[in-house]
Amino acid sequence: MVGSGRHQRRAIVRARELGLRVVGVDRNADAPGLAVADVGEVVDFTDVEAVTEVGRRHDVDGVLTVSADRAVPVVAAVAEALGLPGIGASTAHAMTHKVAMRRRLADHGVAQPRFAALRSIAERRAALDAVGVPAVLKPADSGGQRGVFQIASLDDLDAHLHAALTESATGEAIVESFHEGLELNGLAVARDGEVELLTLSDRLRPAGIGFGVGWTHLYPSTLFGDALSRAEETTVAAIHALGLRNGIAFPQVIVSPDGGCRVVEVAARIPGGQMADLARHAVGVDLVEIALRLALGLEVPDELVRPQFTQPLAIKFLTASPGPLPTGRIVSVGSLEKVLAFPGVVQAELYLQPGETIRPVRLDGDRRGYVIAVADTNVEALERAEAAARLVDVIVE
Ligand SMILES: Nc1ncnc2c1ncn2[C@@H]1O[C@H](COP(=O)(O)OP(=O)(O)O)[C@@H](O)[C@H]1O
Numbered sequence: 001m002v003g004s005g006r007h008q009r010r011a012i013v014r015a016r017e018l019g020l021r022v023v024g025v026d027r028n029a030d031a032p033g034l035a036v037a038d039v040g041e042v043v044d045f046t047d048v049e050a051v052t053e054v055g056r057r058h059d060v061d062g063v064l065t066v067s068a069d070r071a072v073p074v075v076a077a078v079a080e081a082l083g084l085p086g087i088g089a090s091t092a093h094a095m096t097h098k099v100a101m102r103r104r105l106a107d108h109g110v111a112q113p114r115f116a117a118l119r120s121i122a123e124r125r126a127a128l129d130a131v132g133v134p135a136v137l138k139p140a141d142s143g144g145q146r147g148v149f150q151i152a153s154l155d156d157l158d159a160h161l162h163a164a165l166t167e168s169a170t171g172e173a174i175v176e177s178f179h180e181g182l183e184l185n186g187l188a189v190a191r192d193g194e195v196e197l198l199t200l201s202d203r204l205r206p207a208g209i210g211f212g213v214g215w216t217h218l219y220p221s222t223l224f225g226d227a228l229s230r231a232e233e234t235t236v237a238a239i240h241a242l243g244l245r246n247g248i249a250f251p252q253v254i255v256s257p258d259g260g261c262r263v264v265e266v267a268a269r270i271p272g273g274q275m276a277d278l279a280r281h282a283v284g285v286d287l288v289e290i291a292l293r294l295a296l297g298l299e300v301p302d303e304l305v306r307p308q309f310t311q312p313l314a315i316k317f318l319t320a321s322p323g324p325l326p327t328g329r330i331v332s333v334g335s336l337e338k339v340l341a342f343p344g345v346v347q348a349e350l351y352l353q354p355g356e357t358i359r360p361v362r363l364d365g366d367r368r369g370y371v372i373a374v375a376d377t378n379v380e381a382l383e384r385a386e387a388a389a390r391l392v393d394v395i396v397e
């Protein structure tokens, strides 16, 4: 398991339940996953050679990550070096580097925002001329909305380009045309080049600087009819275009008021942010087990992939303004008892410590907990999740 943080911890536990022996790798000796793995190795996973050496020493049968986009190319490279199943370095690059991704999608005629790549301030005018405003600026290879900005003018680009470039390991950024609309997030499984789309859910986002943060997921999507079919086709086409033959995909698309459906990005991993929980509660599919079987080159039977049921649900993330949490330094955090007892609530967590400061939501990482609620309809599930979220007791000074 490449990376052994909070997200990987649960996957490591699941792998052990399935009878596997797990070697966890993380540069942080205190990473929670290392403690639950059979073997924990303190290694910085950006060092492909070192991770490969760990894999060879333990004679591993498979290598994978969960939720960590930066680990995706590392996993692919280690798999290639050790002759293990993997998605391949080229697909891993196309699915983690936004410029490479856009070029590949363009080659295949998949609908997406206009885009331009840039490495320096000298290229900013040409880039913005090509794309127009409003635009979005992002690091070419980062994630979790780090270094993502809305751009209304050349001045905005001047102001934020440095921050975006700094977030990129390769010092590259991308500007894209900004598209309004409803964002849909998908969960898909590719097996031998066949893509199965398990869920498509609404990703609702706050206005303002946190415009990219998924602060609510709603399943099933509120989109229907032809628009929904078009979105499904676009996500599947994007996964094929990027060359993912065996793996889990996390496509993100925006359906605009003009009816256009454009690909934001497609990640080649189980997403963070409770999307694996969404698959479990909404359709009864265990993405972690699928990912483990793919990594080991085992057959993934239809029973594991096909939705078992369709359960409407909502995931409400706990964020500060404009969410339910207050901003400021935390004095105390109450228990989740009332939240968990609320009708329809199936899961909730809070990651907050007294003494830390809650800020207005800007990044994925500003989501400090979540509530998952189910109901007979998606709208009712959302009402329940929102009402339950308001029962969280956090006192700030
Ligand atoms: N071109 C765009 N138009 C409108 N919104 C966008 C655009 N690109 C990104 N966003 C918003 O920002 C979020 C993060 O962008 P994304 O490219 O997925 O970066 P990250 O790798 O940080 O997740 C998207 O999920 C979407 O909500």
Ligand SMILES: [Mg+2]
Pocket (backbone or CB within 6 Å): 144, 252, 265
């Ligand atoms: Mg994204």
